[in-house]
Amino acid sequence: MSEIGLRERKKRRMYQVVSDIAIGLFLEKGFDQVSVAEVAAAAEISKPTLFRYFPAKEDLVLHRFADHEGEAARVVVERGEGRSPVDALRAGFLDGLARRDPITGLNGHPQVLAFQRLLYGTPSLVARMYAYLERSEAALAEVLGGDLDARVAAGQIVAVQRVLALENWRRVERGESVEDIEADAVAAAERAFARLQAVLCSPSVHEPR
Template identity: 55%
Template structure:
């Protein structure tokens, strides 16, 4: 049985423990030896499962890393769908990102926990993981496009162009934060600058890039 009285059943709990054990074994090995240097067979051995079992939980090697970010792929879309009445989609996304900065959410790039920084660097060092993150970004754009169409009642092209811009801006802000932290700037010291950059970025989006108009 799956859920009993709102709680996962025994089978589901066992599956979750297996999934967690595989994931933790993978990340430990990848951080110690490098993503490209560790085989799926080595991960399975460390997690004490068969390769077949591993692939049942994680279809590809890249999934062993990217699954930790899976919930974030549709996060912006969920924020848009759950926004309070009469709140503009962009205002809801902006507040959510600023909240993420305050809480040091790793997805904002403003988290200097050693393991978070090492995982970020590991992704950048593995071309297959970089490519997978591009697919992640595309998925976020598609989910946000649909959410904007359904909740803001705007044409598909308008929704798609808005989604591309919003996702790209958050992506760029997070990358800037992560890069600064990678060079040793503490998250606490970066926070004010991260907020300022985010406010500027969302202001550009809100004003339709009017501030790029040449003077004179």
């Protein structure tokens, strides 16, 4: 293994370990009740080191979303020949529902629900999450053509995914079982992506590069 590869693996491991420690403390005591210094002490690193990895306290939680920032763009780039971007994203979202991917909101595992309560119940985390969504939009817009029409399309797609996931989570949080929700979640996704397809499938949105 190259030195660069080893360094990158160690860096990623550090991100994961520190994030997991922080989330554990936040879930136990509350986000606003835990200081960055407390997280650093628990992770056995200095505050300056922690801030090199996580520029803001909120990033300690939202690190879990980092791997998803380029997901929509990747799905579009890797879609099969003759398949529209919206159809590829629809299939990806439906696959996520079937796999109970937490990003779709259709997951009833207690740890997942606790994390989502922490996220949606903390205003500063909700606000910070929009920065992650904006980066996801930007990456998707770039592969859709990069112009204004592509940016509008990317914004609509990311918004639809977010709203669908939030609705699923809210139903699970109210006590409905994932099994009872699944059919409605699939139908809602099919309708939403069909509308996107109708609106966005026009010559004004360039074919992805």
